[in-house]
Amino acid sequence: MILFGGMLASIFASLAFGTVGPIGAGIPSRMSWEDFFNSIVAEGPRSNILMNLRLPRILLACAVGAALSISGAVMQCLFRNPLAEPYILGVSSGAAVGVSLGLIWGVTSLLSTPILAFSGALITVAAVYGIAQVRGRIKTDTLLLAGVAIASFLSAVSFYMLYAAGKDRDLIISWIMGSFALTTIDEVLITTFVLAMGGLVVFLFARDMNVMLMGEETAKQLGVDADTVKIIVLVTASILAAIAVAFVGIVGFVGLIIPHIVRMTLGPDNRILIPASAFAGGTFLIWMDVLARTVAGGQEIPIGIITAFCGAPFFIYLLRSRKTGYAYAS
Amino acid sequence: MHMLLRIDGVSCSYDSAMVLKDVTFDVPSGTLFGIVGPNGCGKTTLIRCVSRVLAPVGGVVWLDNELLSGMSFRDVASKVGVVPQTTRPGFAFTAYEIVAMGRTPYIGRLQMESEEDLAVIKGAMLSTDCWHLRSRTFSELSGGEQQRVVIARALAQEPRVLLLDEPTSHLDLGYQLQIMDMIEGLAGERNLIVVAIFHDLNMAVRYCENVVLLNEGKVEEVGGTLDVLTNENIERVYGVKVAIERSPSTGLVMIVPTARRAKNRGSGGGD
Numbered sequence: 001m002i003l004f005g006g007m008l009a010s011i012f013a014s015l016a017f018g019t020v021g022p023i024g025a026g027i028p029s030r031m032s033w034e035d036f037f038n039s040i041v042a043e044g045p046r047s048n049i050l051m052n053l054r055l056p057r058i059l060l061a062c063a064v065g066a067a068l069s070i071s072g073a074v075m076q077c078l079f080r081n082p083l084a085e086p087y088i089l090g091v092s093s094g095a096a097v098g099v100s101l102g103l104i105w106g107v108t109s110l111l112s113t114p115i116l117a118f119s120g121a122l123i124t125v126a127a128v129y130g131i132a133q134v135r136g137r138i139k140t141d142t143l144l145l146a147g148v149a150i151a152s153f154l155s156a157v158s159f160y161m162l163y164a165a166g167k168d169r170d171l172i173i174s175w176i177m178g179s180f181a182l183t184t185i186d187e188v189l190i191t192t193f194v195l196a197m198g199g200l201v202v203f204l205f206a207r208d209m210n211v212m213l214m215g216e217e218t219a220k221q222l223g224v225d226a227d228t229v230k231i232i233v234l235v236t237a238s239i240l241a242a243i244a245v246a247f248v249g250i251v252g253f254v255g256l257i258i259p260h261i262v263r264m265t266l267g268p269d270n271r272i273l274i275p276a277s278a279f280a281g282g283t284f285l286i287w288m289d290v291l292a293r294t295v296a297g298g299q300e301i302p303i304g305i306i307t308a309f310c311g312a313p314f315f316i317y318l319l320r321s322r323k324t325g326y327a328y329a330s
Numbered sequence: 331m332h333m334l335l336r337i338d339g340v341s342c343s344y345d346s347a348m349v350l351k352d353v354t355f356d357v358p359s360g361t362l363f364g365i366v367g368p369n370g371c372g373k374t375t376l377i378r379c380v381s382r383v384l385a386p387v388g389g390v391v392w393l394d395n396e397l398l399s400g401m402s403f404r405d406v407a408s409k410v411g412v413v414p415q416t417t418r419p420g421f422a423f424t425a426y427e428i429v430a431m432g433r434t435p436y437i438g439r440l441q442m443e444s445e446e447d448l449a450v451i452k453g454a455m456l457s458t459d460c461w462h463l464r465s466r467t468f469s470e471l472s473g474g475e476q477q478r479v480v481i482a483r484a485l486a487q488e489p490r491v492l493l494l495d496e497p498t499s500h501l502d503l504g505y506q507l508q509i510m511d512m513i514e515g516l517a518g519e520r521n522l523i524v525v526a527i528f529h530d531l532n533m534a535v536r537y538c539e540n541v542v543l544l545n546e547g548k549v550e551e552v553g554g555t556l557d558v559l560t561n562e563n564i565e566r567v568y569g570v571k572v573a574i575e576r577s578p579s580t581g582l583v584m585i586v587p588t589a590r591r592a593k594n595r596g597s598g599g600g601d
Contacts, residue, residue: 080420135345204439211431213420221381221414222487223407223435268421 072255094124253311
C-alpha cells in the first residue's frame, strides 16, 4: 500500500519537473507553484504541455516500469536465477525486431505495433528456451548465455534494419535506448490494459511460482502442475516485456534490479513481490524519465542510458555478492 | 486399520531405455519399508513413479482401492508426501514458508491459509521438532535441521504415504539416528505408509521391517529385511562379499563387507 501510494505521489510530483513547471530549467521563466496548479485544472498552452504531453509520458513510464519489473520478477523465479530478466534473455530485443519490421513496412498502428512486439518476444523466448533445454531440463548457464547472445544479435538486426531503411539517426538511437518522448494517451491506455491483464494472470499464479522455486519436480509433488504454469506465466511475462518495448524501445536493467531490491526488503514471496515490484518499478521509471528529460537542460537523453547507468553497477554488485548475498539456487 | 500401497507391474523408461521393468510389490502401513539396490537400479525412478512426477509406460499404482496413476498432481499431493534427497530453494525462504508450501494441495488460487492450515503447519513443525526454527532462513540451517523442515513440509500435506529418497545420506551419525527414529515414530503414530530409499544397508536392517531389493530395474526379491538381505543376494546384486553378524554386545545385526568380487559389475545408468 505504501508503495502504491508512493507511485501515485510520484506520478503527480514528477509532473512538476521540466522546462514548463515549478521545478526545472524554466524557459522562459520558472513557473510558480500557483501557476502550476492552475494549469493542471484550467485550459491553456501550459496546461496542454502538462496534461497532453507530460502526463501521458509519465503514465507510460510508470506502466512500462511496472511491466518490466513484473516480467523480471517472473523470469528470475521461473529460471531460479537472479540474472534472468527480459533484457538479458533477449526477449526485449526480440520484441524490438518485431516493431522495427513494422516501422520499415510502414505498419505502425496502435494495434499492429504491440502484436508485432508480442510475436517477436514469443519467438525469441521460445528460441532461447529451446537452446537451453537439454533432455527436458533447463540448463541455466546456457539459458543466460544464449539470451545474451541472441539479445545482442537481435539488437544488431533491428538496428541494421532501421539503418538500411534510411530512418533518421535520432529515431534509431531513441529506439535502441528507449524514449518516452511523444507519448500519446492511446499508447498509455493500451499499455495499461495489457499490464493489468498480464499482472492479474501472473498474480493468480503467485503461490504456484513460490512452490516452483523448490524445483519443478518438488513442485509437482506438492500438487502444482509445473509444466502448465510455466508456459502460462512465461508467455505472460514475455507479453509484458513486449508491451513495454512496443511504444518505447528497449529499456534495460529495470526488470533486473527492481525485483531484487523488492526481494531484499520484502522477501521472496511472489504474492507480495509481484505487486510490490510493479509499484516500485513504476515509481523508479517515472523518476528515471524525469532525469532523462531534465538532466541535459532542454534536451532529451534516451531513458536506456539512464537505466543502464544505474543498472549496470548494480548488476556487477549482484555478480560479486552471489556467494555472500542472500541465498540463491543455481 | 491397515492401508496398502500396491505397485502393480510398473514399467518406466527414459528416452526409450527401460529403467523399471514390471515392478510389483505391496507396502503395508505403520512400519518402514526400504528400497535397496545398487546405483542405477531404478530406486529414485520408482519414487518418481509413485509420486506421479513420471508416468509409467506400463502398470499402475494403487493406494487402498484408489488408482494413483491418472490422478491430478493436486490430488496425489494430498495423499503422497515426498522428501527429496536434497532441497535447495531458490531465494531466501524461511523454514515456516517452506513448510507452509505443504498446504498447496488444499488451498485455492485466491485463498489465504485458513486457521486449519495454520494449525496443521504448526503441528507438523512441532512433530519434527523444528517449530523453533520457523523464522530462520532455510538455507542457513544445518543439514539435519533442513531435513526436519522438509519432513514437516511433507507432513503438512497430511499424506497417507511418505516417500523418502535417502533421507540421511547427507547427515552426520547423530542426525542420521535422530531423523530415522523420528520417521519410525511418525509411521507408527500416524499409521503412515513409509517408503524410503537406502544406500546404507545397515540403516535398512536397523529400521525397516520389509525391503525390496532392486537390480537393473527388476525386483530381485521382496520380503522381511533379513530374508532379503542375505549373503547370496548381496553378493549377486552388489558384487560384494559380506559377513552378516549379530553383535554379541548390542544384539544388532550388522552387514560387514569383506571383499569385492573379482568379476566386474554391470554398469548401470544414472541413479
